[in-house]
Amino acid sequence: MSHSLAPAKLSLGYKFTWGIAALGTSLISGIYGALLPIFYQDYLGLAAKWIATASFIYAIWNALNDPLFGYITDATRSRWGRRIPYMRFTAPFLA
Missing domain, CATH: 1.20.5 (Single alpha-helices involved in coiled-coils or other helix-helix interfaces)
Structure with a gap:
């Protein structure tokens, strides 16, 4: 229980x-x-239509990408926890 x-x-x-x-x-x-x-x-x-198109594509990408990676990190089970392995792997690419 x-x-x-x-x-x-x-x-x-x-x-x-x-x-x-x-x-x-x-x-x-x-x-x-x-x-x-x-x-x-x-x-x-840049023309306003291209800025709007890029913003729209970015919004759609985030609408699909954010829940997907949230699910992936929530399902991760490691000795370092759920988020730390991804932070360690991606940090060098963001520096």
Whole structure:
């Protein structure tokens, strides 16, 4: 018989702290996402239709790729855990 633990109650201060911590990266991502199409169009001279097409392809790729790799990493069982083997393998390619 399996006993599940009740979810821990998180204080408002704890949630607020995590929200503030995420604010910086969210702002950077938002600004980057808003200004990148302007850069592509004004400085690189790409037509808006090509920027939109690339954004659409990227969104479809993420809609398929993210759940697939989430499933793969969730199903991984190794002595290092589920995520560490993938982080160790991919980190040199991202550096």
